[in-house]
Amino acid sequence: MQDPTLQDLADFIAASPTPFHATATLRARLLAAGFTALDERSDWQLEAGGRYLVTRNDSSLIAFQLGAEGALSKRGLRLIGAHTDSPCLRVKPQPEKDQQGLWQLGVEIYGGALLAPWFDRDLSLAGRVTFRNADGALDSRLIDFQRPVAVVPNLAIHLNRGVNDGLAINPQTDMPPILAHSLDGGRDLRALLASQLASEHADCEGAQVLDYELSFYDTQRPAQLGLDGDFFSAARLDNLLSCHAGLSALLDSDGEQPCLLVCTDHEEIGSSSCCGADGPFLEDVLRRLISDDAERIQVIQRSLLVSADNAHAVHPNFAMKHDENHGPQLNAGPVIKINNNQRYATNSETAAFFRDLCARTDVPVQAFVVRSDMGCGSTIGPITASRLGVRTVDIGAPTFAMHSIRELAGSRDPGYLISVLTAFCNSAQLI
Known part of the structure; x- marks a missing residue:
């Protein structure tokens, strides 16, 4: 740029x-x-x-x-x-879903989001986490996975022939992102967040995660585009x-x-x-x-x-x-x-x-x-x-x-x- x-x-x-x-x-x-x-x-x-x-x-x-x-x-x-x-996808308080051998997180739609563009994007996860530290005191820190950790895949057109004639997106059933394969009955989001806290903040080792406000976001960086650089996309x-x-x-x-x-x-x-x-x-x-x-x-x-x-x-x-x-x-x-x-x-x-x-x-x-x-x-x-x-x-x-x-x-x-x-x-x- x-x-x-x-x-x-x-x-x-x-x-x-x-x-x-x-x-x-x-x-x-x-x-x-x-x-x-x-x-x-x-x-x-x-x-x-x-x-x-x-x-x-x-x-x-x-x-x-x-x-x-x-x-x-x-x-x-x-x-x-x-x-x-x-507008974005916010993680619910008890979001874990184990479906068809895949681990997903339930989300709530924040604001008046256009939902269709969220499909097939490389998503990461960031927000504020509140926890009890090793000394027993309550604290809050920001975290950001930065790397792509999730995706909301589209359904193949072969299974949804009328999709280009208009698609009604159900935010409850269609939008939960996929993060991983399920392992022995699933994963624990709070344990995952505790690990991320420790990796980003050296003084948060051993934190007990109590709550969070987390958002999924697109990992694609902003870009100047157009034949003559006329546009800015982000x-x-x-x-x-x-x-x-x-x-x-x-x-x-x-x-x-x-x-x-x-x-x-x-x-x-x-x-x-x-x-x-x-x-x-x-x-x-x-x-x-x-x-x-x-x-x-x-x-x-x-x-x-x-x-x-x-x-x-x-x-x-x-x-x-x-x-x-x-x-x-x-x-x-x-x-x-x-x-x-x-x-x-x-x-x-x-x-x-x-x-x-x-x-x-x-x-x-x-x-x-x-x-x-x-x-x-x-x-x-x-x-x-x-x-x-x-x-x-x-x-x-x-x-x-x-x-x-x-x-x-x-x-x-x-x-x-x-x-x-x-x-x-x-x-x-x-x-």
């Missing part, structure tokens, strides 16, 4: 197979750049000009820089929001592309303006959790930044949120699925997402601000409105706007195959998004 931005995005995605790993990757990069980690259970000593981060549930992160003395009260916050989770582009762009913008900014990056879990299932956008995480952090209620309202009203989540590019084989005047194209810049029923939080003022920002940054910009006879998806923008009262614009990089195991973006759009978000972080004036 010749483009350093795409290579960095590819490395970020490859290191982030689950929301836990995405948060750990974000945290590690921020710490390496000089940010200070905070603990929600401790008192915070914040200083003007300081740069800080805090995580919740190991799967959501907020990072912020305060700018010069008094800048927060006078200029408000430049907020960038994204989410760390993607798993979890929705929404790690936006997490990476927000992180890059924050790190590339001049540090003069108060900025905050919030990357939360559980967007794909509604955001209603302690660490989701519909939970109190962001509000809790803002209360600690600005303890006075009246002053906090004033700061929020001087602030602006750019909610970054991928947008639907117009597909050449399915152009009729778009409004004829609102078909965003790959490599044509970020998309402003608009819905008058408030599935997106964009209004005329925030859209105008973002259009002007793109113009001043020499970044092309597009607009998306769903067809009037189709339902509209949503994202963290309306949720955050309604909880905080902050002005919001919903935007995103155009993509194909959203919610597939492998999605497709334009190879120039990640750079466009980083450029305009960096300009946003450096903006002295908001609307």
Whole structure:
């Protein structure tokens, strides 16, 4: 990959197979750049000009820089929001299945996944494991098998002649991946996880695994493709592309303006959790930044949120699925997402601000409105706007195959998004 931005995005995605790993990757990069980690259970000593981060549930992160003395009260916050989770196959609590001499794991579908692309892929397994260590204390660590350990094979067409006429996939019976031959009546997943813990973490020898949150993922690395390298293909582009762009913008900014990056879990299932956008995480952090209620309202009203989540590019084989005047194209810049029923939080003022920002940054910009006879998806923008009262614009990089195991973006759009978000972080004036 010749483009350093795409290579960095590819490395970020490859290191982030689950929301836990995405948060750990974000945290590690921020710490390496000089940010200070905070603990929600401790008192915070914040200083003007300081740069800080805090995580919740190991799967959501907020990072912020305060700018010069008094800048927060006078200029408000430049907020960038994204989410760390993607649709996938999650392992059930008692998943072991021994069928036809093969060992499988039962899975639950997380989010609105396109299931057909999961068949015949080389899958690995990653997530968070909670255990009792050798001293009897409870602890949690992340694991990642990295290598292919499972597959969901298709049924041969000879046994399913009508498959190309339409296939109804049963998530309970059709999706359990195969991991191995059964040995003497089966294997023990918790014993397997204990072994993996010990191999990845030297201090976890002898751990007794109590529970876990594990996801299967595609082991194929991201790739730039096309005759002229016009496209970028990867798993979890929705929404790690936006997490990476927000992180890059924050790190590339001049540090003069108060900025905050919030990357939360559980967007794909509604955001209603302690660490989701519909939970109190962001509000809790803002209360600690600005303890006075009246002053906090004033700061929020001087602030602006750019909610970054991928947008639907117009597909050449399915152009009729778009409004004829609102078909965003790959490599044509970020998309402003608009819905008058408030599935997106964009209004005329925030859209105008973002259009002007793109113009001043020499970044092309597009607009998306769903067809009037189709339902509209949503994202963290309306949720955050309604909880905080902050002005919001919903935007995103155009993509194909959203919610597939492998999605497709334009190879120039990640750079466009980083450029305009960096300009946003450096903006002295908001609307």
